[in-house]
């Protein structure tokens with residue numbers, strides 16, 4: 001079965017959000033590799049960003065770089081049967097520029113009022129990668145702080161090309177290369193369909209069947225990038 005990364009489609013019709021600082025006070029920078037050891041503390045704090053296009057809240061609200069996501073009640077109910085996830089409280093604010101803004105669609109104030117039902121998706125399940133078979137490479141192993149970083153190649157991804165003629169950035173989707181990506185052992189965490197892997201802690205992964213449930217329910221503002229397979 002194929003696996004996918006849940007990702008922000010960056011659709012300008014949906015309100016964009018940023019993650020605010022809710023991090024542990026003590027941050028240590030490793031002198032050897034520069035890695036910062038700091039953990040995010042709950043609740044997830046997000047801020048909606050003022051944009052020219054009006055505000056529709058998607059079922060998936062992406063405040064970071066696809067590593068954290070907040071879900072609407074409809075999205076929560078689709079994933080609720082999954083025992084390796086939990087739900088976290090979300091605190092929402094609207095940036096000053098959008099506060100007074102009104103539009104034919106929802107105003108920023110309406111968005112704020114409507115957001116008490118958002119919950120952070122907390123993924124508890126960690127699945128194991130078949131490192132030998134996957135196109136994954138250890139790019140940093142620090143013997144001072146123990147940090148390990150991996151690069152993954154050949155998976156589906158978005159790229160941005162600059163078009164000098166129209167002077168606009170064009171976002172393109174590149175397909176997964178045949179036989180490349182992550183090969184993850186089918187196990188307890190993958191059985192429920194939503195999981196992370198130790199090597200790429202920022203990625204929220206799901207199986208093909210979770211993808212179809214999300215698509216069948218018509219949930220909005222989520223893209224599925226093909227990352228690999230269960231083995």
Ligand SMILES: [Zn+2]
Nearest residue numbers: 030033142145
């Ligand atoms: Zn280090």
